[in-house]
Amino acid sequence: DTGVSQNPRHKITKRGQNVTFRCDPISEHNRLYWYRQTLGQGPEFLTYFQNEAQLEKSRLLSDRFSAERPKGSFSTLEIQRTEQGDSAMYLCASSITWEQYFGPGTRLTVT
Amino acid sequence: GQQVMQIPQYQHVQEGEDFTTYCNSSTTLSNIQWYKQRPGGHPVFLIQLVKSGEVKKQKRLTFQFGEAKKNSSLHITATQTTDVGTYFCAGLPSGGYQKVTFGTGTKLQVIP
Numbered sequence: 169d170t171g172v173s174q175n176p177r178h179k180i181t182k183r184g185q186n187v188t189f190r191c192d193p194i195s196e197h198n199r200l201y202w203y204r205q206t207l208g209q210g211p212e213f214l215t216y217f218q219n220e221a222q223l224e225k226s227r228l229l230s231d232r233f234s235a236e237r238p239k240g241s242f243s244t245l246e247i248q249r250t251e252q253g254d255s256a257m258y259l260c261a262s263s264i265t266w267e268q269y270f271g272p273g274t275r276l277t278v279t
Numbered sequence: 280g281q282q283v284m285q286i287p288q289y290q291h292v293q294e295g296e297d298f299t300t301y302c303n304s305s306t307t308l309s310n311i312q313w314y315k316q317r318p319g320g321h322p323v324f325l326i327q328l329v330k331s332g333e334v335k336k337q338k339r340l341t342f343q344f345g346e347a348k349k350n351s352s353l354h355i356t357a358t359q360t361t362d363v364g365t366y367f368c369a370g371l372p373s374g375g376y377q378k379v380t381f382g383t384g385t386k387l388q389v390i391p
Contacts, residue, residue: 201379210283210367210381211322224377227280259321266310266371268379270321 170194172271174260180277181250188246189274193262200243201268202235203259211259217243250278281306283370283382291388298355300385302368309373311344311351316384317364325353348373358389 173192181187193200198219203211214233216224219240232250237243247254255278261268282305292298302311310329314322326335328344328351335342341354351368368382 203381208384210369210384213378213380216377218377226378261322266312266327266379267324268312268314268322268369269324272321 172260172262172269174258174271174274176274177272178275178277180279183250183252183278185250186246186248187250187276188244189258189260189276191243191245191260191262191271193242193260194269197262197264197269198240199263200237201261201263202243202245203261205257205259205273206255214245214258247276250276252278254278281370281372281378281380283368283380285366285368285382285385287385288383289386289388291390292358294360294389294391295357298358298362298387300353300366300368300387302351302353302370302382304349304370304372304380306349306370307373308348308370310371311348312369312371312379313342313351313353314367314369314381315364316367320364322367355387358387360389360391362387363389 175190200217202214205211215235217237232248235245257273259273261270285302312327313325316322332346333344339356343352365384365386367384369379
């Protein structure tokens with residue numbers, strides 16, 4: 169399968185714990201995006217990488233969120249001290265131009 | 280910040296009827312994209328529009344970009360049950376920004 173993959177697909181954690189998600193983009197795609205989507209809403213932009221450089225980060229993101237893309241390949245999104253409001257689907261997308269290919273997402277539930 | 284609104288929020292149509300969703304941005308766009316998300320699935324890219332007044336067609340789907348590059352529409356002719364899903368527009372603001380803002384989405388239900 170040469171599409172975008174995300175792991176884990178589901179994560180249940182207790183409030184206050186840290187979680188880390190991984191995204192593996194399509195191999196030749198240099199652009200990578202993270203989004204958050206809650207039920208009935210459109211994907212909400214979190215951050216954008218071009219190769220290994222993080223070029224944009226949403227002002228909506230608190231300091232508890234951090235993302236990395238070492239070597240411009242896979243990316244990780246970490247949420248520290250999770251809160252119930254962080255429960256959502258976290259989507260990763262990759263692209264060469266502006267056409268984004270989305271992964272299946274990681275569904276996070278904070279109890 | 281940039282806001283992208285879509286109307287209607289929901290639309291129920293009989294199979295064979297036409298459907299249109301409208302997308303409006305608070306700021307001028309460099310380009311606009313449309314995505315479809317099936318229930319339980321992830322967004323899938325449909326098309327990108329770049330030029331002012333541009334119209335593109337994909338079989339029964341017609342996409343239009345407004346002259347001012349602040350609005351767009353998606354029209355589906357003779358809907359089928361396979362058209363069910365939520366349709367999102369996503370705008371990239373002009374000015375060299377990289378942040379794509381997704382619209383609020385229009386959920387289409389097709390009644391057979």
